[in-house]
Amino acid sequence: MSAAAVDLGRGLRLANPVLLASGPFGYGGRYLELFDPARLGAVVLKGTSPVPWPGNPPPRVAAVDGGLLNAVGLENPGVEAVLAGPARSLAERGCTVVLNVVGHDEDDFVAVARRADLSPHVAALEVNVSCPNVPDGLRYGTDPRAVAGLVAAVRRVTRLPLWVKLPPAPPDRRALARAVADAGADALSLVNTLPALALDRTGRPRLGAGAGGLSGAALRPVALLAVRECADAVDLPIIGMGGVETAEHARAFFAAGARAVAVGTALFRNPLAAVEILAALEADPDPQPPPRR
Amino acid sequence: MNPWQAPSPALADLRPGRVRRYAGGVLEVEFPPGLPPAAPGQFVMVDLGDSALPHPFTPFRTLAGGGFTLLLRPQGRPVAALLARRRAGQAVRLFGPLGRPFPPPPLGARAFAVAESGRIAPLHLLVRLLGEAGGVTLFVGGDDDAHFAALAAFRLPGVRIERRRGGGWPAVEAALARAGTDDVLYAAAPEPALARLDRALGKPGRQGPRAFLALEVAMACGVGACYGCPVPLRRPPDPRRPYARACADGPVFPAGEVALG
Ligand SMILES: Cc1cc2nc3c(=O)[nH]c(=O)nc-3n(C[C@H](O)[C@H](O)[C@H](O)COP(=O)(O)O)c2cc1C
Ligand code: FES
16 A cells, blocks of 8 residues: 555545544644645544534543543534635645534534535535534444434435544444445545543543543554454445554554545644655555565 | 744754753753744643643743753653653654743833742743843742742843742732732733632722733643633633633633633
């Protein structure tokens, strides 16, 4: 697997297989002064709802052994503001922009998708049925029938490529992946964060929302299994993510069956993580596998 | 270059250098040049490899030649991780400077700076500039030797230091008693102390002084991207957007803007 262009279905071709995951990069902020996101395959924007969502009370982040817990709670200014602001400005900088879609119910998802379909700045939609940090966040992401209904409804209102982002450890992953594929999705994003809890010394939650979602290195082996099992179950391209920090991690996801990888939490320690991974893949596209014993 | 103006941030791998030790276990660690000079109150992110998150630090002293120092309080700061890196001769990745800085004082205002519980790092550059510009009184409060460490670094032209030892927030109280309506107050302190200052200034009928508060909030990206550092706004223009971001809209906020403690 090299750093060359990748085909993610429905005619969407990305210049390379290294993406920015939804959330940590947000809309760029001052990362835009530290690296150029247009060099990457695509930028997936934060979860976007039909109207502004306030997000969760502080604290929203807590480092834990091997990773990070977050409960941002999908704070965002709503689809109109996202399309007019960051989606547009990032697309004008040359980024391939993917919109991560969230909602409380089917009407919400459909409303965002319908609106985004009209935008010249959005290249694909990532339907987020796997956020552990809002009350209804996992309502669709665990039930094959429910997710199939949702994906079919979104499919009807947009011609954009449709990615579906699944949770890291649903009850029946293969059934879920097949339901999503049959309902008309073009690709799978694997995985979102894993529900988790961090307590302080007095036994109180360290996050304002109580529990949160685990990301970073500790999530990597969980994500690799998800990618491997979904790649076996369905014929859709897979965008793998969860603790991708180096080119070697990216290669592990490719080996498990991912066609692209997305970088999230690693940006916090190293804002250059994604562009450094891409550069390393370009420098050594097909390293010799270690000799078999 | 205007030293109050925030520069564009940069990223650098720098090796921690000389270490000075102060009372109460406080350390000052030197870094070579490599980042643009911070405006007063700005911070840099430091990755020490000990956590999924980098650590925000306000650069303490600016060194001749473009280097700078970080001040590490014994509690709550990753002292062991930084010293281990230094012993191993390893560079650490830093990026910055970041965040909204302290603004310069209004013309003719007397300036007061307030530090409680050892939070003096955000005030060094500020106090130096204020001292050069016309003078400043720095109130330092605390109840532990560590809270008064490194004060020698503040012996600068135009800077008067007043120590207030005791419980509560003695430096906040002293500054409130001294500052007049037209004066300006700059504070770096734990949130309950800033909340006390904010409440006193917000009393009905009280006209001034103007005040600027440097908050210490948990952050992830530090660059205004991830929305991981919310601070509730006192009067949000849109009730559906009730938070500011400490790293991008702060960490310095004018008194009255955010809801504290
Ligand atoms: C601070 C933060 C915010 C996130 N926000 C979103 C989001 O809005 N939508 C979404 O689908 N995933 C979100 N995620 C999940 C990431 O996109 C990614 O799936 C997960 O963190 C695993 O990758 P990583 O270990 O590289 O971060 C967020 C993760 C973090 C750490
Ligand atoms: S820490 Fe990411 S927005 Fe402030």
